[in-house]
Amino acid sequence: KNEVEQSPQNLTAQEGEFITINCSYSVGISALHWLQQHPGGGIVSLFMLSSGKKKHGRLIATINIQEKHSSLHITASHPRDSAVYICAVQIYRDDKIIFGKGTRLHILP
Amino acid sequence: KAGVTQTPRYLIKTRGQQVTLSCSPISGHRSVSWYQQTPGQGLQFLFEYFSETQRNKGNFPGRFSGRQFSNSRSEMNVSTLELGDSALYLCASSLDVGPSTDTQYFGPGTRLTVL
Numbered sequence: 001k002n003e004v005e006q007s008p009q010n011l012t013a014q015e016g017e018f019i020t021i022n023c024s025y026s027v028g029i030s031a032l033h034w035l036q037q038h039p040g041g042g043i044v045s046l047f048m049l050s051s052g053k054k055k056h057g058r059l060i061a062t063i064n065i066q067e068k069h070s071s072l073h074i075t076a077s078h079p080r081d082s083a084v085y086i087c088a089v090q091i092y093r094d095d096k097i098i099f100g101k102g103t104r105l106h107i108l109p
Numbered sequence: 110k111a112g113v114t115q116t117p118r119y120l121i122k123t124r125g126q127q128v129t130l131s132c133s134p135i136s137g138h139r140s141v142s143w144y145q146q147t148p149g150q151g152l153q154f155l156f157e158y159f160s161e162t163q164r165n166k167g168n169f170p171g172r173f174s175g176r177q178f179s180n181s182r183s184e185m186n187v188s189t190l191e192l193g194d195s196a197l198y199l200c201a202s203s204l205d206v207g208p209s210t211d212t213q214y215f216g217p218g219t220r221l222t223v224l
Contacts (some may be wrong), residue, residue, distance in 0.1 A: 033213075041146075041197050043215040086152065095165050097142075099152040 006100035019074040023087030113216035134202030141183040
């Protein structure tokens, strides 16, 4: 079993829909990251969380430390949001970082 | 400020050769991390350097090595290349000690193909 699990693996939605991507982890962490990767490989760091909730524009990230779960929400989705979204956690005991397999999001116009 | 730059962007090598990849962090950033991305394994952590010292290392064989210079630029080296080393190698920089304390900024990656 992977230490970081993301769901769904693939998601296709219509423009304007509310999107939720989930990340569950099984290790103690010091931080959780949400990354966005567009075709061609470029990665952008969206959020770094250790507790609570963060918002940036149409993106919202939440984390529940007790339940070892985080969600990334996109409101009013747009075709330019189409990308792979990756959850990564920083392990508390050794500071190493491990990644989920990613969620491929496709927003249809 | 210029972003993180990686050179070369694309590289083709044959099995048994060795390769050196370079990463220049954002000016003022002192931490550099390296990652490997493959279709099968996804993203995996290779190393993290801070102030010329390797602060952390992932679960990769000794053929993978790296270093950081006094100007924070970093290089990684892979010796005796294997077909499975074909991957996108990404470098990321942050201002301070690394991913748990600071946002990382990623470079465009070096795509290595081993024939």
